[in-house]
Amino acid sequence: MEHQKSKRIRGVILTAAGLKRLQAAIESAEIQEKNGERFTQEELSERMKVSTKTISRLWSLTTGLDQRTLKFCFGAFNLNLRKEDYTCSDKSNDLNKSFEYIHALENQETVDIYSSEDYIVESERQTQKLIKNSTCYQPLAAVLKYPSGPVPLDSIYYIPRPPIEELAYREITQPGCVIHIKAPKEMGKTSLMFRVLARSKALGYRIVSLDINQVDVAILSNLDKFLRWLCKSASVQLNLEPNLDEYWDRETGSKVSCSLYFKNYLLESVETPVVLALNEVNRIFKCPELAQEFLSLLRSWHEEAQQEETWQKLRLVVTYSTESYIPLNLYQSPCNIGLPLQLPEFTHSQVEELAERHGLNWRQNNEAEQLMAMVGGHPALIRIALYYLCRQEVTLSELLQQAATEVGIYRTHLRRLLANLQENPILTEALEVLLSSESSIFLEPVVAHQLESMGLVKFHMDGITISRELYRIYFSKHLYNGRLRAIHSCNSTYKTFISSSS
Structure with a gap:
């Protein structure tokens, strides 16, 4: 068969130099026009005369735009677009490329599509070709992987949640910044962190990415061992020879030794900013003494960066699950410094877009409403449902009917939450009282916060x-049986903390 080549449209992306020039102009305008208060995403969109989605692509440094759009963005802040501000993009837009690839599989065509603002209309046409009777196109179902863990950088299934990404991308360019990403499990914390690190790498920053889940229990139980592990791991990722013995001093203590190692050795040895990403910091919370000491150390580094040029090279990105109760002094915790990012659930339009990326046409009927009525906009629960629907292993009606049962697709997620509740009778009883109420109620603030932290x-x-309704149905069954039923029947003083909103 003769190969047919699709229309070729090249895009351009911002360079690191172009980004810095544009951000400097934006910050200058913020100082002059808003007394230093930052422009919101909507304000930038209106001023630049582009959509908020375009702004997301602008900040990514990876997705192509057309040159005219870049001129709009620069011109909004009295800048002329220079050649050094952008470079040609030779990568396709992930979504468009995936759709074209599937189309090519069916028609045995070769594809060469380049990302551009002008290509959006054409991509919509191609998307519709993939949708047949509201079911998934077979080639996509054949290669689709079960959604587990972070969403890869090159995946079409990552849905941005404006303005979260834009805030993170801008903040990482600030000297001495701290970004802490928090949410219950499976909300996309690590996926966002990966994109912040990719953005940092595109800016020429050095990356140190450490997962606390990889640290041995014996190391977590000892502050000195943990800080030495931190310093050695950072040295290895920066391609520097570990030199701990020269800086470690028992008389000054582990925290001072670690600080001197970072400042006088690691940061002084590199010319560019260093992004230190700490994933799953919530594991440290289980060791209160270590948590108190280490988190206060991170806070001191952030404070030093306000006056020390060397410390300004260090940028911190911290992720943690809010499901872990944090028994820490509020003023020593990193949670009240830097930029806090609380990940929201998907909106209705985002669920429809994700469904479309799975080849499902949910924009005409009410499938999105039906699924969200059960699971809300929880990213992982939405993606798991779309996985099974795309593979045609279950219909939406069957999925919803079985959702809160032990044979449903969410059984693992629900069992984990139930196990966490069983470890805390006070939370179990509070949730039980809430389930028995037909309207909103008030709970003791700490208990309410813990239940919210679990999602x-x-x-x-x-x-x-x-x-979400999924939890109401499931826990209404399981909080009235066996041991938990006994908790329900006892005359607890806890209920004195609760009053009906009515």
Whole structure:
């Protein structure tokens, strides 16, 4: 068969130099026009005369735009677009490329599509070709992997949640910054961190990415061992010879030794900023003494960066699950410094877009509403459902009917939450009282916060409610059986903390 080549449209992307020039102009405008207060995403969109999605692509440094769009963005801040501000993009837009690839599989064509703003209309046409009777196109189902763990950088299934990404991309360019990404499990913390690190690498920064899950228990139980592990691991990732003995001093202590090692050895040995990413810091919370000491150390580094030029090279990105209760002094925790990013759930339009990326046409009927009525906008729960629907292993009606049962697709997720509740009778009883109420109620603040941290409840003006119908159905069954039933029947003083919102 003769190969047919698709229309070839080249795009351009910002260079690191172009980004710095544009951000400097934006910051100058913020100082002059808003007394230093940052422009919101909507304000930037209106000023630049481009969509908020375009701004997301602009900051990514990886996705192509057309040159005219870049001129709009620069011109909005009285800048002329220079040749050194952009470079040609030779990568396809991931979504468009995936759709074209699937189309090529069916038609045995070769594809050479380049990303551009002008290509959006054409991509919509190609998307519609993939949709047949509201079911998934077979080649996509054949290669689709079960959604587990972080979303890869090159995946079409990552859905941005503006303005989260834009805030993170801008903040990482600030000297001495701290970004802490928090949310319950499976909300996309590590996926976002990967994209912040990719952005940092595109800017020429050095990356030190450490996963606390990889640290031995014996190391976590000892502050000195943990800080030596931190310094040695950072040295290896920066391609520097570990030199701990020269800086470690028992008389000054581990924290001072670690600080001197980072400042006088690691940071002084590199010319560019260093991004230190610490993933799953919540594991440290299980060791209160280590957590108190280490988190206060990170805070001191952030404070030193306000006056020390060397410390300004260090940029911190910290992720942790809010499901872990943090018994820490508020003023020593990193949670109240830098930029906090609380990951929101998907919106209705984002669920429809993700469904479309799975080859499902949910924009005409109410499938998105049906699924969200059960699981809300929880990213992992939405993706798991789309995986099974795409593979045609179950219909949406069957999926929803079985969702809160032991044979449903969410059984592993629900069992984990149930196990966490069983370890805390106070939380179990509080949730049970909430389940028995037909309206919002008020709980003792600490208990309410812990339930919210697990993703089980949502706050409203008139109290809290169960966060999603999936949990209401499942826990209504399991909190009235066996040991948990006994908790329900006892005359607990806890209920004095609760009053009906009505």
